[in-house]
Amino acid sequence: MKQVVAITAAIALASAPLWAQEPKPVPKNSARVSIPGCTKGLILTAGKPTEDQAGSLDVPEGTHLRMTGDSKLLKEIRAHEGSYIVVIGLMKRGQQEPGGMPIGGGVRVGPGTGPGGGITMSAGQSQSYVDVEGWRTGIGECPRK
Numbered sequence: 031m032k033q034v035v036a037i038t039a040a041i042a043l044a045s046a047p048l049w050a051q052e053p054k055p056v057p058k059n060s061a062r063v064s065i066p067g068c069t070k071g072l073i074l075t076a077g078k079p080t081e082d083q084a085g086s087l088d089v090p091e092g093t094h095l096r097m098t099g100d101s102k103l104l105k106e107i108r109a110h111e112g113s114y115i116v117v118i119g120l121m122k123r124g125q126q127e128p129g130g131m132p133i134g135g136g137v138r139v140g141p142g143t144g145p146g147g148g149i150t151m152s153a154g155q156s157q158s159y160v161d162v163e164g165w166r167t168g169i170g171e172c173p174r175k
Contacts, residue, residue, distance in 0.1 A: 063119060074160065076091055076092065095158050095160045098161050099119065099163065117164075119163045
């Protein structure tokens with residue numbers, strides 16, 4: 031009987047790390063994405079999408095995303111600043127879409143030029159975010175400045 035309890039306890043302890051590695055569920059209004067790119071501080075500049083890119087959201091090349099998440103994880107990413115990495119995380123659907131109001135048929139109406147020919151900014155425009163769950167090194171190079 032003691033052997034059965036000891037074996038059961040050993041199996042439970044050995045499989046505990048497997049339970050901890052399960053990703054958290056994706057909310058209905060979000061998607062899990064894998065975004066290649068370069069970081070500077072807490073800003074990720076999206077690189078060219080790859081064919082094996084996971085997730086259902088298309089993040090155009092050059093898009094700037096503010097990274098949020100566990101401070102220890104963000105510190106690891108900041109230590110690799112200047113390296114090409116792939117960030118895995120959750121992103122709300124629709125936040126990467128262009129500004130303006132959809133009127134149908136893929137047409138959006140948004141702010142235009144101001145009275146002096148300058149571009150006006152809408153108060154509704156906001157920063158896009160990615161809630162970082164993990165990262166890995168990527169294949170590519172960050173632009174040197």
